[in-house]
Amino acid sequence: MEATVDADAARTTRRTAVLGGLSTAALVGTTLLALGAGREKLFGIAWVAFLGMAVAGWFGSRAPRENAGVLVWGYGLASGAMVTSAAVFLLPQAMGQDPTYGGFGVALGLLVGFGAHTLGHRLAHMDLPIDRTLAELTAHAVSAGAIIGIIYGNMPELGPLLGLAIVSHKGPAGYAAVNRYTGQGGDWRAILLPAAGVGIAAAVSSFLALPASGPVRGVVFGFATGVFLHVAMDFLPECELGSEIHDSLAHEGNAHVVLDRMRVHAVASTILGGLVVFLAWLVVA
Numbered sequence: 001m002e003a004t005v006d007a008d009a010a011r012t013t014r015r016t017a018v019l020g021g022l023s024t025a026a027l028v029g030t031t032l033l034a035l036g037a038g039r040e041k042l043f044g045i046a047w048v049a050f051l052g053m054a055v056a057g058w059f060g061s062r063a064p065r066e067n068a069g070v071l072v073w074g075y076g077l078a079s080g081a082m083v084t085s086a087a088v089f090l091l092p093q094a095m096g097q098d099p100t101y102g103g104f105g106v107a108l109g110l111l112v113g114f115g116a117h118t119l120g121h122r123l124a125h126m127d128l129p130i131d132r133t134l135a136e137l138t139a140h141a142v143s144a145g146a147i148i149g150i151i152y153g154n155m156p157e158l159g160p161l162l163g164l165a166i167v168s169h170k171g172p173a174g175y176a177a178v179n180r181y182t183g184q185g186g187d188w189r190a191i192l193l194p195a196a197g198v199g200i201a202a203a204v205s206s207f208l209a210l211p212a213s214g215p216v217r218g219v220v221f222g223f224a225t226g227v228f229l230h231v232a233m234d235f236l237p238e239c240e241l242g243s244e245i246h247d248s249l250a251h252e253g254n255a256h257v258v259l260d261r262m263r264v265h266a267v268a269s270t271i272l273g274g275l276v277v278f279l280a281w282l283v284v285a
Contacts, residue, residue: 020192024050027196030203039206042152045163046145046199052167053174053198057191060179072262073269074172075237080273082232085165088281090225093155098218105219109226116143117234137177137194141170144231145201147224153206154217161284165277166228167198169235237266 027050035043056074063070094102116139148163174195178188210217239262 016187016190020189023193023196023200027199030200034203034206037207039152039156039203041156041158041160041163042149042202042206044160045148045152045167046202048164049141049145049167049170049198050195053170053195054192056171057174057178057188057195060175060177061182061188063175063179068258068262069265071172071176072237072239072265074175075169075235076266076269077273077276078169078172079232079235079237080270080275081165081168081277082228082235082273083270084274084277085162086225086228086232088277089158089162089165090151090221090228094218094221094225097221098214101215101218102222105222105224106226106229107222108219109223109228110230111226112223113227113230113234117230134177134181134190134194137173137191138197140231141194141197142201143227145198146205147227148198149202149205150208150210150220151224152202153208154210159284161277161280168273169231170195170198172235236270237262239263239266 027046031043031046034046091106094105096102144166148166152158152163174191178186178191181190182188210220239259
């Protein structure tokens with residue numbers, strides 16, 4: 001029985017290494033294609049997302065089991081930056097194309113984001129060849145990358161700050177996912193699949209040209225805004241009983257006392273994340 005378990009673990013490790021290598025190779029090919037087409041900003045954003053998620057995952061595999069402080073500050077900084085970026089850079093673009101259709105697009109993005117996230121938990125009941133959390137991360141990475149590619153492919157004048165803020169949550173997400181996954185005996189290289197998914201989808205979708213119609217572009221940019229706002233709010237650190245933060249406090253004494261302290265860190269980190277984007281905008285504006 002023990003030999004069978006070891007053999008299964010070895011096969012899983014080999015499969016993980018192969019998937020990681022293939023996805024990285026695909027990222028190299030697609031981003032070089034985008035770079036050759038003059039999409040330098042997209043190239044940089046794709047590789048920042050990949051390296052941020054991969055490096056954070058590597059650290060997560062070697063860190064103690066889910067440190068509450070790291071999770072709160074990682075999620076808080078990322079969500080604060082994403083909320084600010086979506087409101088400052090994406091929302092005006094959607095409203096500028098068509099205020100009404102842009103608004104409908106924002107609502108659609110929020111609702112679709114919520115629906116996909118909620119129904120995605122059904123993956124927990126399916127027999128998948130990879131970890132459920134990593135499967136959800138991969139699906140999210142591909143969808144986020146597709147939207148980023150459409151935005152930058154149709155509005156190349158946008159600065160890189162928007163894209164970098166949008167993918168800022170990749171580091172914390174990779175850290176938390178790999179920390180949990182390796183704690184169950186998994187291989188950290190599994191994170192390379194969702195890490196590469198952002199850039200691959202972005203590079204491919206950047207060649208999709210949107211119609212010149214204001215309502216159509218308003219819906220598309222509004223949808224992107226709504227999706228990213230949903231993701232940003234989903235990453236807001238929840239310091240409540242039963243939350244991921246609470247689960248990481250299982251062996252740290254009185255959970256209520258620690259959660260109260262973590263709430264202060266959650267507020268401070270989200271404010272700081274938004275402030276960083278504001279200061280970066282002042283510098284590059």
